[in-house]
Amino acid sequence: MSVTRRIALTVNGERHEADVEVRKTLVDFLRGDLALTGTHVGCEHGVCGACTVLWNGRAVRSCIMLAVQADGAELKTVEGLADGATLHPIQQAFLEKHGLQCGFCTPGFLMSIYELLTRDSAPSDEDITDTLGGHICRCTGYQTIVEAVHLAVEKMRTK
Amino acid sequence: MKPPLFDYATPATLAEATALLVHYDGEAKLLSGGQSLVPLLNMRLARPAMVVDLARIPDLDYVRADGDGFAIGGMTRQRSVEMSAEVRAQHPLLFAGMQLIAHPQNRNQGTVGGSLAHADPAAELPAMALALDATFQATGPDGVRTITAADFFLTYLTTSLEPAEILTAVRFPTLPARTGWSILEVARRHGDFGLAGVVAIVGLGADGRVASTRLVLFGVGATPIRAQGAEGLLVGHTAEPALFADVATRAAADLDEPLTDVHASADYRRDLARVLSVRALTEATTRARAA
Numbered sequence: 001m002s003v004t005r006r007i008a009l010t011v012n013g014e015r016h017e018a019d020v021e022v023r024k025t026l027v028d029f030l031r032g033d034l035a036l037t038g039t040h041v042g043c044e045h046g047v048c049g050a051c052t053v054l055w056n057g058r059a060v061r062s063c064i065m066l067a068v069q070a071d072g073a074e075l076k077t078v079e080g081l082a083d084g085a086t087l088h089p090i091q092q093a094f095l096e097k098h099g100l101q102c103g104f105c106t107p108g109f110l111m112s113i114y115e116l117l118t119r120d121s122a123p124s125d126e127d128i129t130d131t132l133g134g135h136i137c138r139c140t141g142y143q144t145i146v147e148a149v150h151l152a153v154e155k156m157r158t159k
Numbered sequence: 160m161k162p163p164l165f166d167y168a169t170p171a172t173l174a175e176a177t178a179l180l181v182h183y184d185g186e187a188k189l190l191s192g193g194q195s196l197v198p199l200l201n202m203r204l205a206r207p208a209m210v211v212d213l214a215r216i217p218d219l220d221y222v223r224a225d226g227d228g229f230a231i232g233g234m235t236r237q238r239s240v241e242m243s244a245e246v247r248a249q250h251p252l253l254f255a256g257m258q259l260i261a262h263p264q265n266r267n268q269g270t271v272g273g274s275l276a277h278a279d280p281a282a283e284l285p286a287m288a289l290a291l292d293a294t295f296q297a298t299g300p301d302g303v304r305t306i307t308a309a310d311f312f313l314t315y316l317t318t319s320l321e322p323a324e325i326l327t328a329v330r331f332p333t334l335p336a337r338t339g340w341s342i343l344e345v346a347r348r349h350g351d352f353g354l355a356g357v358v359a360i361v362g363l364g365a366d367g368r369v370a371s372t373r374l375v376l377f378g379v380g381a382t383p384i385r386a387q388g389a390e391g392l393l394v395g396h397t398a399e400p401a402l403f404a405d406v407a408t409r410a411a412a413d414l415d416e417p418l419t420d421v422h423a424s425a426d427y428r429r430d431l432a433r434v435l436s437v438r439a440l441t442e443a444t445t446r447a448r449a450a
Contacts, residue, residue: 003166022167022210025201044160045198046265058238058267064197065268068167069190069214112264133349134262 007071011036012080020067027051029067030077038078038107042136049135052108053077059115059134078107081114089155090114090148099148101139109135113149117156123149162200165207169215173298173325176211180323181300183209189325190214191234191273194265219272219327222246228332229253233272233325237284238263240271250333252340256287256358259342262350272326275311278318281352281378285312287342289383290358290375293331299324312382338362338371339446341439344378345431347422353378354423355431359439361398363447369393374410374440376432379417386410389436398444400437407436 008017011034018033025044030036030053039062042050046064053062054076081088087095090113100106109132116123116131123131128149132142170176180187188207190196199205213219219234222243229250231240240246241257260266260274260283274284275295287293288308295306300323311318320326334340344356356377364370372393374386389410396402411433419425 002164005167023162023165023200025161025197028161044201046194046261049262049264052264055268058236059264060268061194061264064193064201066162066167066190066193066197066210068169069193069212071169130258131263134264 005068005071007068009070009073009075011075012077022066022068024067025063026053026065026067026070027062029070030062030075033067036077036079040104040107042104042108047136048105049108049112050105052111052135054111054115057115057118059112076111076114078110081110088114089159090117090152093148093152093155094145097144097148097151099140099145100137105135105137105139109137109145113152116149117152121157122153160201160203162197163203163206165200166209167212168209169212171215173216173327176213176216176325177298177300177323179209179211180325183207185322187211189276191276192236192268192270193273194261194269195273195277195279213325224249225330228330230328230330231271233270233276233327233329235271237266237269237271237274241266250331252291252334252342252358252360253287253331255340256283256342259283259344259353259356265350271329275329276318276320276326278312278316278382279352280312280315280380280382281354281356283342283344283353283356283377286356286358286375286377286383288329288331289385290360290373291331291334293329295326296328296330297321297324298327303327309385314381334360334450335362337364337447337450339443339448339450341442341446343435343439343442345435355379355417355428355435357432357435357439358383359436359443361393361440361443361447363398363444367397369396369398369444372440374406374436376410376414376436379414379428379432384414386413386436388413393440398440398447400441403437403440403444406440407433410436 040050042048046061051063187209190212219232221232293308344353358375360373362371377383417425417428
């Protein structure tokens with residue numbers, strides 16, 4: 001006997017209402033119910049960072065949040081970054097600096113970096129490392145991601 | 160994995176929440192930030208009949224300076240404490256300790272009350288609470304009571320909160336003048352639970368000798384552990400390296416058998432506790448002399 005709840009939330013500026021099973025995680029709701037499959041599911045216990053989304057402006061793990069907890073929240077996912085066909089400066093910086101190889105972890109990185117650069121337009125190296133530390137990437141070795149963050153800072157400053 | 164079936168409630172008041180806890184008689188779990196509970200649900204290590212989400216109860220999210228301490232609401236995000244300019248300026252130990260908790264993405268969701276009530280013995284907040292003589296405020300069916308940190312942590316993941324009590328606030332005293340602090344831990348990876356950690360507080364008297372001290376070890380037992388035998392070797396003496404070595408050796412020797420697991424043996428954890436104690440006492444004393 002599954003228990004459901006009606007929730008209303010805003011994702012990437014669009015309002016959604018849905019009946020969700022209370023045990024459904026937020027990432028499964030985003031992917032399965034809203035078909036926003038850009039957010040990836042990795043470890044399912046809050047360690048790898050692939051599922052990171054913005055929840056009322058803060059980067060959080062959507063695999064260890066229940067969808068019902070997001071009732072009334074404003075979310076932003078990786079689908080909300082680009083402006084049509086124009087990549088967000090952080091995405092463009094990842095492309096130019098080869099900040100991704102397989103790309104599985106990338107949506108999560110992008111959202112955490114978005115939060116960082118929204119809060120602080122000139123983050124210290126320490127802040128960058130602290131932010132990236134919440135994500136696992138098995139391809140790049142992280143150096144190109146760090147370079148992409150620095151390039152994104154420049155792009156967003158001159159924008 | 161995915162969470163098992165459970166019922167879910169969003170009480171609007173503490174009274175409604177405690178009534179649910181009474182009704183479910185041990186079969187309900189409180190959901191705060193969910194950074195421990197939801198992984199446990201995902202792995203099906205927790206199978207509550209009812210999950211009671213505290214998020215809709217007002218007035219549980221605040222950081223208030225009250226002159227010689229900070230009162231923090233149970234539902235306050237760890238990140239909010241870390242980002243508080245007042246905490247950063249007036250309580251550098253609390254500020255530093257917050258930054259050791261997992262990753263910013265976890266601290267954005269994880270709460271102060273949740274971490275304390277979960278009572279993981281390797282967690283930073285319980286160790287800081289014990290070292291600082293924090294006081295806990297709990298609301299239950301019979302009203303509100305205050306619990307000292309010394310009485311709060313009983314064993315692994317177990318506190319003195321009654322089954323129908325909710326941790327609503329905790330108060331962390333600030334440190335007095337001529338008092339220094341240190342919090343150090345060793346983890347396999349940045350952001351992981353520490354294999355072992357230490358909180359040290361050293362207060363110096365007018366004569367330059369140690370007037371008061373706290374040495375709390377975490378990750379090396381069933382709860383954070385106050386090394387009282389070791390503290391006793393320090394008080395009344397001049398803080399100097401040779402003494403720190405003796406104090407740290409005593410602190411490590413007094414530990415019951417620490418955990419052995421895939422990450423570290425009991426002996427390694429015990430040795431880390433010793434080494435970190437020397438470093439933390441040294442750092443705390445340096446800060447006390449500058450304070």
